Amino acid sequence: MALTPAAGGGGESSASPPPAxxxxxxxxxxxxxxFDPQAYVRHNYADLRADDREILRRTRDFFAESKLSDARCVDVGSGANLYPALSLLPFARTVDLCEFSxxxxxxxxxxxxxxxxxxxPYWQVCAEHPAYAALTDxxxxLAQVGRxxxxxxxxxPRRAWGAGTMFFVACSISADRAEAERAIGRFLDALRPGSPFAVAVMLGSxxxxxxxxxxxxxxxxRAEVVASIAAGAYDLDVHEVLPRPPLRDGYLSMLLTTGRTRG
Ligand SMILES: C[S@@+](CC[C@H](N)C(=O)[O-])C[C@H]1O[C@@H](n2cnc3c(N)ncnc32)[C@H](O)[C@@H]1O
Known part of the structure; x- marks a missing residue:
């Protein structure tokens, strides 16, 4: 996903402050x-972009290899994006989509x-993996297990779920750096120790x-995101996805981190 900038113009750097x-x-x-979900979907997800495809593929492979089954799963700040929930679907007894708006x-x-x-098309990417292809409907x-x-x-709540995703939330719910860090901490705390998770953020937004x-x-x-996640997790795999081409100015890249929560 790549968002329309609030203040246009190029030349931004990761050290740029938020818009005035x-x-x-x-x-x-x-x-x-x-928040207008239709406008958001139209702009970000109507066509499957190469960067979202790569993030979904990596998330899919991570969950498929994580020995997860019949799990209580959560997607936090789901907004108007279903692909994080789809990535959890074959392994889920329930998927809670938690959203504030x-x-x-x-x-x-x-x-x-x-x-x-x-x-x-997002599910098609998932279904390239046998663990997902086995799920034919x-x-x-999702209608059965999604809530x-x-x-x-x-x-x-703390330690309530066994697997989770949080995509483009920590970076995009506030202009306050401390709140971004707190959002990551609350997400990781909501998972039981040892739970597999995936977190995606925009860098430099x-x-x-x-x-x-x-x-x-x-x-x-990148370093501060990884430090926030590492405070509550282990076995991290961090991957930066460069926009190809960028949908807009106003961000640098996307960062996907997978791992397991600490006890
Ligand atoms: C940039 S959107 C990301 C949406 C979606 N996860 C995606 O991947 O495109 C940020 C989302 O966070 C939601 N949000 C804002 N404040 C929140 C909060 N305190 N708790 C949970 N979600 C929140 C917004 O309503 C919005 O849906």
Missing amino acids: RFPRSANADVEWDG ASNVRWLRTQVDGYDDLWD PRGR VRRTSVFDL RGYRVGRCAFPAVALQ
């Missing part, structure tokens, strides 16, 4: 119910009931626009 219009936007200060929660409920055709399975929860990453609304971001750097 979000000098100190904390997560609680943002009007999340103004009311408009995204409504969108997720309709998609869990029967998702749109545009997600079929992913749409029906949409309106909740904040900052209110997640300066804020983004969805439809008519602008949202804040933190221009995270």
Whole structure:
């Protein structure tokens, strides 16, 4: 996924501060119910991009090799993206899609009931792996095991799930660096010790626009993301995906980290 920048213009670097219009936007200060899921999907996921394909393929291979089965799974900050939930599907007894924005929660409920055709190419990527190909009705399975929860990453229960994903959330819910770090910590804490997980973030993001609304971001750097995750996890595999070509200015790359949570 790659987001429309809140403030256009190129030449950004990872050290750039967030746009001036979000000098100190904390997560609680943002009007999340103004998030337009249709506009977001149209811009980010209507066509499967090479960078999302690579992230999905790596996530798929990681979960397929993690000896996971019949697990209680969670995707945090699902927004209007189903591919993290799809990556968990063959191994899930349940998949909780936890999201804070009311408009995204409504969108997720309709998609869990029967998702749109545009997600079929994403499932095709999953189904290139035998562990996923064995699941012949992913749409029906998601409707069976998917549960949409309106909740904040900052209110997640501890040690409640056995596997999880959190994609493009820590970087994109606030302009406050400490909140990004706290979101990563709360996500990892929500998983039982030893749980496999995948976290994706944008690096160097300066804020983004969805439809008519602008949202804040933190221009995270690779080392600080890895340090935040390493504080609560082991066996990390870190992979930076460069945009090919970039969908927009205002970010540098995407970082996918997989691993297992510490006890
Ligand atoms: C950039 S979007 C990422 C959406 C999706 N995961 C993806 O991969 O495209 C950030 C998401 O975080 C959600 N969000 C904002 N604050 C949140 C919070 N406190 N807890 C959980 N989700 C939150 C937003 O509503 C939005 O759906």
